[in-house]
Amino acid sequence: MYDRNGHPWTFSIFLYVLPYSKMKYLELTLDQKQDTLFKCLYHAFKYTGGIPNEIWFDNMSTVVDHKMSDFHHHKFNERFQSFSHDANYHPIACRPFRPQTKGCVEALARTMSRLKPYNHEFDTLAKLNEIIENLRERLNHEKSQGNNQIPIELWQKEKEYLRPINPDLKRYFESVQLRKVSKDAMIRFQNHQYSVSPNYIGKEVEIKPLDDKKIEILFNGVAIRHHKITNYQFNYDPRDKRAILKSDLMKDKTDEEINQYILNDLSVYDQIGD
Template structure:
């Protein structure tokens, strides 16, 4: 077993060291997607919060979209992608993804050939983009979003400076605005200015994408008897702390109903 591990370690290093050709990005062609996972911060009461940040970037203009999420479920991915499309005013022709379980079916995939999840492929088809899965251990293939993930360290000064997750989400939204108005280290240009040219080359947005995530969704009730849904927090009775509840949104998108085992326990 040790011999096999030593051999694989040497082989992996050799594969990673292979020459990587620098890609000159085509306007409106692609986007890169990833998660900043398991970010740990504390609020003003020293309560610990663990969350993820959805990362989306257009490599040509370097314009970014980032969003705080409490999970990395497939419905959450679809919702974040749809918000990113609306933020960018269009859909690129292809999107590069990490080897994430909500995108790639790991049971039927190999190191060389990826098999995409059927529901994800349906979403990609309806959205109008071609999905591309990056090879494991090759961060160079999605260097723009990898650089964006490192930029999330700029959230550290906000540790113990917020009261609720809604406040923290607002800090992340503000950071996104600042990043898009700062000169990018990749091309020394301002993403917001370059995006004004790129958005004309993006494809139109399919308005029917909400059906992939507007159905019943589940959330785990936090220790403070709250759930987070679409960038807002909603309260539930204390008896349901730690339990999974279901969320339904009315057709007019004005009311949120929360259920436990089919019984409505709260509405907002």
């Protein structure tokens, strides 16, 4: 999709559907890594209030070990199998070329066409994410094509049969993650960007979540920056922003002019946050 400025955004949407109520969970992702799958599943469990006895999965590499599988027999990769065991559900791989085995998700995937009217109608990744969350809520409050019932109403009964969530599942996606620092001296975490010094551009750093509110960024095991986790698309440490501006856009400006620019910019962000 394209934002208002014509900038293209390539993304994926994680789809999860409960079979009885047709209660749906959607989440925007910028990659299809296994850690991202585990994070989305955990968020889906939290959103729907528990874990079902079994979950059917598409035939994807984050789930199935394709080298050890054939058309008639699927071999789950070890880390996925470990996550499923700790989550206490039975995983089932859908057969290739058999869309009827995952009809709920296939039907939901077709509803993604409802995002098309928002092409060129958003400014930031955060706004695009908000559009997808609003679509999720509308889908759960309108009659499903599959049973002509409202998912949120049937879910009130279905959730009674879901299993409790193991909080230890977060260790599968909240461990140290590797990221390459972009040419803008930023790294991406949970669909938002956080700054480091321009000295680390092009280098690989580690991201370590400290809790639900902070992350630590390390290079060669040494902490180089701490950030609060926010809903802002771009998150700058003032020292990084000063260094970035000094090395590029405002290299001819004085330190005082750069500092004033940063203060003005931060005041705008404060107003947005309010």
